[in-house]
Every structure is written in structure tokens, then in C-alpha cells.
Amino acid sequence: TLMASVVPQTGTSHGVSVSEILAVRELDVDSETKDDGRWQKMPQKSTEAYPYAFTVSYVERAWQHRWRCSDVTFHCLEGALCQQWVQTIREQLTALTSRPKHLLVYINPYGGKQQGERIYEQKVAPLFTLASISTHVIVTEHANHARDHLRTEAELKKYDGVVCVGGDGMFSEMVHGLVSRTQRDNGVDQNSPEEKLVPCTLRIGIIPAGSTDCICYATVGINDPVTSALHIIVGDAQPMDVCSVHHNNTFLRYSVSLLGYGFYGDVLADSERKRWMGPARYDFSGFKTFLTHHYYEGTVSFLPATDILGTPRDKTRCRAGCFICQHNGQLYSEDHQPLFLLPEYKGGWRVIRGKFLAINAASMSCACPRSPKGLSPAAHLADGTTDLILVRKCSRFNFLRHLLRHTSKYDQFDMNFVEVHRVRRFRFTPRYCQSDSELDLRENGKRLFSQICRDHPACSCSPAYSSWNCDGEILPHAAIEVGCVTTPYNLLCKYTVHSESI
Numbered sequence: 333t334l335m336a337s338v339v340p341q342t343g344t345s346h347g348v349s350v351s352e353i354l355a356v357r358e359l360d361v362d363s364e365t366k367d368d369g370r371w372q373k374m375p376q377k378s379t380e381a382y383p384y385a386f387t388v389s390y391v392e393r394a395w396q397h398r399w400r401c402s403d404v405t406f407h408c409l410e411g412a413l414c415q416q417w418v419q420t421i422r423e424q425l426t427a428l429t430s431r432p433k434h435l436l437v438y439i440n441p442y443g444g445k446q447q448g449e450r451i452y453e454q455k456v457a458p459l460f461t462l463a464s465i466s467t468h469v470i471v472t473e474h475a476n477h478a479r480d481h482l483r484t485e486a487e488l489k490k491y492d493g494v495v496c497v498g499g500d501g502m503f504s505e506m507v508h509g510l511v512s513r514t515q516r517d518n519g520v521d522q523n524s525p526e527e528k529l530v531p532c533t534l535r536i537g538i539i540p541a542g543s544t545d546c547i548c549y550a551t552v553g554i555n556d557p558v559t560s561a562l563h564i565i566v567g568d569a570q571p572m573d574v575c576s577v578h579h580n581n582t583f584l585r586y587s588v589s590l591l592g593y594g595f596y597g598d599v600l601a602d603s604e605r606k607r608w609m610g611p612a613r614y615d616f617s618g619f620k621t622f623l624t625h626h627y628y629e630g631t632v633s634f635l636p637a638t639d640i641l642g643t644p645r646d647k648t649r650c651r652a653g654c655f656i657c658q659h660n661g662q663l664y665s666e667d668h669q670p671l672f673l674l675p676e677y678k679g680g681w682r683v684i685r686g687k688f689l690a691i692n693a694a695s696m697s698c699a700c701p702r703s704p705k706g707l708s709p710a711a712h713l714a715d716g717t718t719d720l721i722l723v724r725k726c727s728r729f730n731f732l733r734h735l736l737r738h739t740s741k742y743d744q745f746d747m748n749f750v751e752v753h754r755v756r757r758f759r760f761t762p763r764y765c766q767s768d769s770e771l772d773l774r775e776n777g778k779r780l781f782s783q784i785c786r787d788h789p790a791c792s793c794s795p796a797y798s799s800w801n802c803d804g805e806i807l808p809h810a811a812i813e814v815g816c817v818t819t820p821y822n823l824l825c826k827y828t829v830h831s832e833s834i
């Protein structure tokens with residue numbers, strides 16, 4: 333903490349913790365007072381008495397998890413003393429090893445309201461410069477540009493972290509690029525659902541510039557580019573669960589936020605064709621999908637997580653330094669064989685057959701401005717589990733009540749057609765098998781105009797399949813197998829997060 337022999341310009345005392353200092357610079361008091369006339373604003377006494385000064389830029393906590401960069405100028409009597417302060421602060425800052433010095437930045441110019449480049453240039457780049465962070469910036473030219481660059485070309489050794497400017501889709505690209513590369517470098521076969529993933533060492537920072545940005549919101553507590561930039565600068569980190577999604581022993585994708593079949597799958601499929609609407613496309617497609625009210629038949633099998641602390645309906649909330657994540661993470665420490673991989677645990681699979689409006693797996697709360705408590709408010713960022721939410725066929729009115737509860741204090745799980753389970757793995761099989769030709773059609777982006785309703789050909793009831801919404805990307809396969817893995821053993825990426833409660 334800075335104090336004592338230097339006096340801030342207001343003449344009052346001012347404490348700044350070194351871990352929250354962004355930069356320090358010496359001021360030439362005389363020329364500055366001539367330049368911008370600030371001289372007059374200062375109390376005459378302090379400026380006359382203290383001719384030397386330096387300015388410290390630091391993190392100021394504002395309302396609702398918002399962080400801002402603030403300046404305070406300290407004055408002192410002797411030039412040597414002033415220099416000594418500046419030098420000491422710089423040394424202390426250099427000693428903070430968790431802070432990044434070189435960052436690789438990817439900007440999606442088409443995310444959200446298409447403001448990614450502007451947000452980065454105006455709000456983020458000046459802060460990185462202030463904090464003496466060097467950057468290499470890539471504005472993406474097409475979808476999967478960032479993923480493929482990270483996976484094959486990027487010289488990762490040169491960087492302390494990567495930053496994405498965009499939404500959840502862009503974050504997902506980064507996870508795929510980094511995780512795939514790490515597995516390949518370590519000889520891990522991604523296609524084997526049982527194989528443990530090797531954690532990747534680089535951290536990923538997000539500057540929110542997408543449509544939902546729930547990964548940013550659920551970790552930092554607010555979608556605000558300046559706040560995220562400051563978390564990145566001070567080197568905050570948060571481990572995160574990653575689910576791997578397979579189909580017939582073939583790797584499909586990773587998921588870090590929402591894997592949703594039925595309602596959220598249909599909302600996404602419809603909204604992709606309305607990208608021009610920006611973030612409002614989700615509300616439009618949400619309303620439309622709500623009215624269509626399709627349900628899907630199938631079987632969900634899952635392996636409940638029985639060896640952990642916490643349940644999806646308890647009142648705990650995952651915050652920085654979360655005790656539950658720490659405790660459950662220890663279950664994976666080097667000398668422990670994760671219990672769920674033991675044969676006796678494997679007997680614990682449960683099977684539920686039914687007609688579902690939605691099947692959602694939330695690996696984190698999925699809190700976002702639309703629903704500040706999220707899809708599963710008690711889910712944990714890094715406990716190695718995902719919350720499986722099953723919404724059975726019910727009336728439109730009841731489904732609306734369920735949706736509305738995501739936006740209020742009422743419990744969205746306290747309804748007789750909703751159940752929630754905290755699971756290690758799960759599997760979904762639709763009632764009717766998808767033929768390869770249908771899968772091909774879907775994979776090539778040509779959505780089946782009206783899927784065949786096999787029970788009643790010619791009626792207007794629900795189609796046989798939905799698609800999975802995997803962090804905002806469409807998966808054409810209905811039948812999938814999902815496993816959730818976490819730090820410090822299995823997972824993956826660390827992500828910048830608030831160092832206090834969010």
C-alpha cells in the first residue's frame with residue numbers, strides 16, 4: 333500500500349493496493365501546470381510545497397461489479413524521493429508474475445452489434461498500452477478463423493494469454509483451438525470419450541462484444557469491456573468446466589456454457605437466419621419458438637454426481653475462490669482416481685424416457701443480462717459437473733411460467749414438469765434414429781424443411797428431432813454423449829475473473 337511521505341493532490345491520504353495498480357508515471361509538475369492549467373484547481377498550499385509528483389493509475393471498484401481505471405497523483409518534496417517511489421512501484425509490479433505482458437487478441441467484427449473493433453480500439457487497447465502490455469491483434473475474416481489459427485499457426489510460446497473480443501461463440505472458438513492443440517501436442521485422442529483431457533496452460537480473456545455473453549457475465553458479474561480489460565491486466569484467473577460432446581465415439585464439440593436440445597436448440601436454429609437483427613434475434617426467435625411449442629421424444633441417461641458437495645437446488649452461488657469448486661476439484665488431484673471412473677460408480681446410471689420441451693445441460697449458471705440468475709443459478713464454474721435440466725411436455729401457460737421464473741426470484745425448478753440433476757456424464761437418444769442422409773442434410777446447413785412426423789405423417793405435431801445448441805453453435809446430431817471434466821486435473825482453460833465475490 334502506498335502511503336506516508338507522499339501526499340496525493342487532494343491533500344488527503346489515499347491507499348492503493350499494489351495488486352490493483354495498473355501503471356505509474358512521473359509527472360513534470362512545472363510543465364504540466366503550464367500546459368493544462370490544472371495548477372489553479374489544486375489547493376495552492378500543496379502544489380507549492382511539493383514540486384515533484386507521480387501519478388498512479390489503479391482499479392477502482394464501482395457499482396455492480398463494474399471496475400474503472402482511476403488516477404491519483406502523489407506530490408513530494410524531493411525529486412530523488414519521487415523517483416524512488418516510482419521505481420519501487422515498478423519493481424513491485426514486475427514481481428507480480430500472474431500479470432500478462434504479451435497478449436494475442438482476436439476480434440470478431442460481426443459479433444453482437446458488430447462493434448467489436450470499435451470497443452477494442454476505444455476502450456481496451458488504451459488500457460493495455462497504459463499497463464505496458466504488448467498485443468498482436470487479429471481481426472477475424474471468417475468463422476473459425478481464430479480457432480484454426482490457434483490450433484495450427486499461432487506461436488503460442490510468445491504469449492501469456494489470448495483474448496477474444498466477441499460473444500460466447502467466439503470464446504468457444506478459442507477453447508476449441510487451444511484445447512485441440514493441447515490434446516494433439518500431448519497425444520490425447522479427442523475421439524475417445526473416456527480419455528482425460530490435458531489442461532492447456534494459456535488463459536483466455538473475454539472482452540464482451542457478442543449477443544448473450546453469458547460466459548463473461550457468469551464469471552465477471554457484468555458485461556462491460558473496461559471491467560474485463562482490467563481483470564485481464566491484473567491477471568485474474570478462474571478455472572472452468574468443459575463438457576466434451578461425442579456422437580458414436582466421434583468427437584463433435586466442447587461446451588462451456590449451455591448445451592440445449594428442444595427449446596434452446598430451436599431458438600438458435602431459427603435465430604441464425606436472422607443475424608442481421610443483432611442480439612434481438614434471440615427474443616424474436618424465442619417468442620416464435622415459444623409459440624410453436626414443440627416437444628421431442630427420447631431417452632436421457634445420466635450418471636449423477638454423488639461424490640461431490642452441492643446440489644443444483646441449494647442456495648450456494650459460485651463466486652471467486654468458491655469452496656465447493658475447491659473441494660470437488662481435490663477429488664481429481666493427482667493421487668486420486670476420480671470416483672466416477674471406478675466400476676462400482678458406473679452402476680449408477682439413471683434412465684429417463686419421455687417427451688421433452690427442453691433438455692438443457694448448464695455447466696455454469698449461464699447468468700446473462702436476460703436472466704441475471706441464469707439457467708441453473710447454483711451451478712459451479714469448476715466443480716467437474718453439469719446441471720441437467722429436463723422440462724417435460726406441459727401446457728404453453730406452464731412453460732411460460734417456467735421461463736418467466738428465470739427472470740424473477742422464484743425457483744424455476746419447483747414445478748412438477750421440471751427436474752434437475754447434477755451429473756458427470758449424460759447421453760441422449762431420440763426416439764427415432766436419425767438416418768445418415770438426414771444428418772448429411774443437416775450438416776450441410778440445409779435444415780429439413782419439415783421433418784417427418786413418424787407417428788402421424790400428415791399432422792402438424794412436433795417434428796422428430798431438434799438440434800443441440802452448443803454454446804450458441806448448432807449441432808446437427810440429436811443423439812449425443814456428454815462428459816464433463818474439470819480442473820485442476822482435466823480441464824482446460826483459465827479465464828479472467830473478479831478476485832472478489834461477483
Ligand SMILES: CCCCCCCCCCCCC/C=C/[C@@H](O)[C@H](COP(=O)(O)O)NC(=O)CCCCCCCCCCCCCCC
Nearest residue numbers: 499500501542543544545590614618622703735738803804
Ligand atoms: C418471457 C421471458 C423469458 C426469459 C427467459 C430467459 C431465459 C434465458 C436463459 C438464457 C440462457 C442463455 C445461455 C447462453 C447461451 C449462449 O452460449 C448462446 C450463444 O451466445 P452468443 O450469441 O453470445 O454467442 N446464446 C444462446 O443460445 C441464446 C439463447 C437465448 C434464449 C433467449 C430466449 C428468449 C425467450 C423468450 C421467450 C418469450 C416468450 C414470450 C411469450 C409471451
Ligand SMILES: Nc1ncnc2c1ncn2[C@@H]1O[C@H](COP(=O)(O)OP(=O)(O)O)[C@@H](O)[C@H]1O
Nearest residue numbers: 443444472473474475498499500501502542543
Ligand atoms: N470474421 C467473421 N465472419 C463471420 N463469422 C465470424 C467471424 N469471426 C467469427 N465468426 C463467427 O461468428 C459467430 C458468432 O460470434 P460471436 O462472437 O459469438 O457473436 P454473437 O454473440 O453475436 O453470436 C461464431 O460462430 C464465430 O465463429
Ligand SMILES: [Ca+2]
Nearest residue numbers: 573695712717
Ligand atoms: Ca460446473
